Amino acid sequence: MSKSHLLKTAEIEKISHLDYFNIAVSVDCVIFGYDDKELKVLLIKSDLEEFEGLYSLLGDLVRPDEDLDSASYRILKERTGLDDVYLEQVHAFGETGRHPSGRVITIAYYSLIDIKNHKLQLSHNELHWHSLGEIRKLAFDHKKILDTSLRRLQEKVMEDPIIFNLLPEKFSLRELQELYESILGVELDRRNFRKKISVKDWLQDLNEMETNLSHRPGKLYSVKKQYQRKIQQA
Amino acid sequence: MSKSHLLKTAEIEKISHLDYFNIAVSVDCVIFGYDDKELKVLLIKSDLEEFEGLYSLLGDLVRPDEDLDSASYRILKERTGLDDVYLEQVHAFGETGRHPSGRVITIAYYSLIDIKNHKLQLSHNELHWHSLGEIRKLAFDHKKILDTSLRRLQEKVMEDPIIFNLLPEKFSLRELQELYESILGVELDRRNFRKKISVKDWLQDLNEMETNLSHRPGKLYSVKKQYQRKIQQA
DNA sequence: GTAATAATATGTACCTTTTACACATTAAAG
DNA sequence: CTTTAATGTGTAAAAGGTACATATTATTAC
Incomplete structure (x- = not known):
């Protein structure tokens, strides 16, 4: 069964x-x-x-x-x-x-x-x-x-910090933006997106950079501990 | 049973x-x-x-x-x-x-x-x-x-015109506002409330007035026909 | 090592929405 | 006709959202 x-x-x-x-x-x-x-x-x-x-x-x-x-x-x-x-x-x-x-x-x-x-x-x-x-x-x-x-x-x-469950622990703002775009089915402006995210104060700057890219790497972030919720109650 | x-x-x-x-x-x-x-x-x-x-x-x-x-x-x-x-x-x-x-x-x-x-x-x-x-x-x-x-x-x-199911067919803006206040548990400013509602364009002005009041009566409205939804699907 | 590449990082002006707030008007009652 | 208790309305300031361009940086190719 x-x-x-x-x-x-x-x-x-x-x-x-x-x-x-x-x-x-x-x-x-x-x-x-x-x-x-x-x-x-x-x-x-x-x-x-x-x-x-x-x-x-x-x-x-x-x-x-x-x-x-x-x-x-x-x-x-x-x-x-x-x-x-x-x-x-x-x-x-x-x-x-x-x-x-x-x-x-x-x-x-x-x-x-x-x-x-x-x-x-x-x-x-x-x-x-x-x-x-x-x-x-x-x-x-x-x-x-x-x-x-x-x-x-x-x-x-956009209201709750649940999206980070779809990402690895460390991610760049570009990765986060691309994920939002996939979910919402729209393109977002990079500068406005970053402003909006930074206001929410969900992210921890890790002072690390992306690696293994053939271009300028971006900063890496993780979600702050207090927003790592896994369960959602009624 | x-x-x-x-x-x-x-x-x-x-x-x-x-x-x-x-x-x-x-x-x-x-x-x-x-x-x-x-x-x-x-x-x-x-x-x-x-x-x-x-x-x-x-x-x-x-x-x-x-x-x-x-x-x-x-x-x-x-x-x-x-x-x-x-x-x-x-x-x-x-x-x-x-x-x-x-x-x-x-x-x-x-x-x-x-x-x-x-x-x-x-x-x-x-x-x-x-x-x-x-x-x-x-x-x-x-x-x-x-x-x-x-x-x-x-x-x-505030998003959907469902509130009118709680009101009689004809109602004044004051009645509508008081109902919103009961549901939301907050007080609302009369002018701002009216502006917000009028932007939504849910209401039909009936060109009638309240009666049997001991003060100046308000206009009566009803919800427009196209918003009289009764059923909400998944 | 220098130039080309492909991305990151950032700020400002405009527009829209939200908020705070006060006064003239009206119907009824006395 | 005055008092009462409400209706009806506008504007200025603040906050939030949108549109948009340039300088910077690590890597790669030469």
Whole structure:
């Protein structure tokens, strides 16, 4: 059961005579990463016949004895090996027809991880990073979940210092700006961007420079300790 | 079952041997109203022994064949007789210990209704309007749900024309300002408030005046037709 | 070692939005 | 017709956002 959040039809039927307990609850994680100057999301090939060839988000059923938040942490840990991630609940999706095998409502979370730093065990898992621009269709209602999560991330990213979860510990202002541009889908003016960031006072100047570039290196920064929040409560 | 969203312990135990289907799903509605210059919320006396004397939000279990949104509409309709209301999903609350009788996760919605216009059948129902300032403690985790919903309403109310769901069809700018002040918990400057509202262009000047006042009456406005949205999608 | 390259770092003028604040007007009541 | 209790309105200052150009620096190629 932990290998997939998909329900087998037999399991649904076994309990369908019970009136109020034949709704299954799952958690789906929109795992955002940033690499190669593009915002990406971690997807798995759907193993459901109905969705052959399509990818889906990572999810699993919620266990009777675990909190919703814990379930999303567990899924991330099981699938990626990571346990030090930013996670935030987005929305509950519960239309009757959303799962072909039966009634499953799902609570969507998004998470932000630093692809480079955390080496995932992707290969044996059929997990792959997909650029957001290239995703047209996903299994279930996962495209809608992805869109909603991205919108939520966009709304939040200028207000709260969560973006640093997508970056390595040390980064330049250019890298930070490029990441903002990927998330927001707009180009930003460098001088205005730096002004705006410096007003927020999120960054620690490390007095170090980029290395291994074929041009003038930029200063390196990290996020100040007090802004390294990983968890977001309701 | 439709009379309450509370679970009887026997029902929980009957299905507890099933691994993934003994999570019940409920919907709880934070029903906001505005009357007597105060923001109010509709509560019912808890019929659970554990919460004797406490009030709780209106909720019910989600039926296997109904969408989450439909469930929240149904609850509102059953409890208040209203079917023309603004509803928006807020958050899923799913800690293991949140319901004393078993595992129940709940999806919270808030709704905005015009108390004066819609005469509810409150009496036979043990339903009562409570001023937000006076609520200290509620059954279950409903205080937390209420706080989260209010915060969400506050974030949204200056951006989207949803506030008019709390007012009668015709209202003065003073009434509108007082309502904003109740929701946001701050005092607003009259001239600046009017400027801000007029920029948004949400209002239709009705060329009518208030009546039955012992002072100079104000102009009456209504929200423009195109902003009379009732439903809010994910 | 000098020039070319490709980036970093920085400031100012303009415009828009937000804030603070005061006085003339009006309908009703006495 | 005076008092009351509210409505309706504008302007100046501050803060925040936008548009925009030049000097500097580490590296690479010659």
